[in-house]
Amino acid sequence: MIQVDQALSIIAQNSAKMPVKKIKVGKALGYVLAETIYSPIDMPPFRQSAMDGYAFVHTDLNTLSVVSSSQAGDYQNIKLSKDQAVRIFTGAYVPDDADTVVMQEHTTATGNAVVIDKFPAPFANIRKQGEQIQKGQLVLEKNTIITAAAIGFFACLGITLIKVYSKPKVAILVTGNELVRPGKKLAKGKIFESNSVMLQAALKEVGIKKPTIFRVKDSLKATTKIIESCLTQFDILLISGGISVGDYDFVKEALLQNGVEELFYKINQKPGKPLFFGKKDKQLVFALPGNPASSLTCFYVYALPALKKRLGFTDIHLPKMNRKITSAFHNNTAKTLFLKGFYNDETVTVLESQSSAMLNTFAVANCFIYIPHTVENVAQQQEIQIIPFS
Ligand code: AMP
Ligand code: MG
Helix, strand or coil, X not given: CECHHHHHHHHHHHCCCCCEEEEEHHHXXXXXXXXXXXXXXCECCCCEEXXXXXXXXXXXXXXXXXXXXXXXXXXXXXXXXXXXXXXXXXXXXXXXXXXXXXXXXXXXXXXXXXXXXXXXXXXXXXXXXXXXXXXXXXXXXXXXXXXXXHHHHXXXXXXXXXXXXXXXXXXXXXXXXXXXXXXXXXXXXXXXXXHHHHHHHXXXXXXXXXXXXXXXXXXXXXXXXXXXXXXXXXXXXXXXXXXXXXXXXXXXXXXXXXXXXXXXXXXXXXXXXXCEEEEECCEEEEEECCCHHHHHXXXXXXXXXXXXXHHCCCCCCCCCEEEEECCCEECCCCCEEEEEEEECCCEEEECCCCCCCCCCCHHHCCEEEEECCXXXXXXXXXXXXXXXXX
């Protein structure tokens, strides 16, 4: 049995980045950039008006004759003298001769002339060529997570294809004779299967939208066979249940029979002690405990960082924060605890019912309260670490 920190470092060491692929910018949301990108153009590509108004050569004359009009998208080679102006609109090309734009609200139009009521400073209201970024300058660095704004930034520079780390193919293998899919009739002795749909939802949080779900009965032969097939097709295999010490828990043996290397089995923690982590080549296997709260805890704390590492993320763990605990807590287990808690701006409360078999508390919790195995007593109002998950 190992400690939580050891388990986390073994996972980080053994989770290789996925291969790099080129994708269309419009499909890149949530991916991690696998190359540093430099701008192919100046942006703006020309001097743009930042206002609706009049472009002119800065002058003391307050009445100018309006000789032309420049709309966004137009280009005209307009010559201007000191007593002339061009009607101009936001985003339009500023005639080469002009150096200033006066906003419409500071002028009065009179026939073919305009009176400047309030003079702008020289060079006002013009966005310089390359003001946002110049050709050859850094757009975004390798390992940046691609957001909607980043996609917009690429697009405004005319970038259509970028290199990202591909997403791993994930399978969820559900074990257990007692399990019935929600929506089916619940016979005596059976329970509804909830881990697959829960893990599917949690996977969406890192952009893994369609894991493949497999189901298997508690049989060594059938479990070995399905794991063999999963290992040839998927980069990450999440197995639910069958990893404890019961007579019908066959997952560990089936994994070893398939040549999966055991990197650790069992962590000194509650919930989620019987977690197995192994690998075969670059494929990773997490055999998660069947108890639903244990399963989800192990997913967040261990499987999620592995997924993030493979996806190219640099910060792979859920961030920790400090809060004052609202009541004293005693840890007599000598295990690290991931308690379900509810935090606000200042405090955190340990929720009732911490059973690993139940999701009723987890469903209203917004964080884990992290109590290291070395800590026996926490006093009321003591600052402790929490790990928000929503
Ligand atoms: P196991 O780890 O297979 O011994 O399962 C531990 C407990 O979790 C048992 O009470 C199982 O019935 C329950 N369990 C296992 N898998 C699931 C699942 N997919 N959905 C809901 N409960 C499960
Ligand atoms: Mg089972």
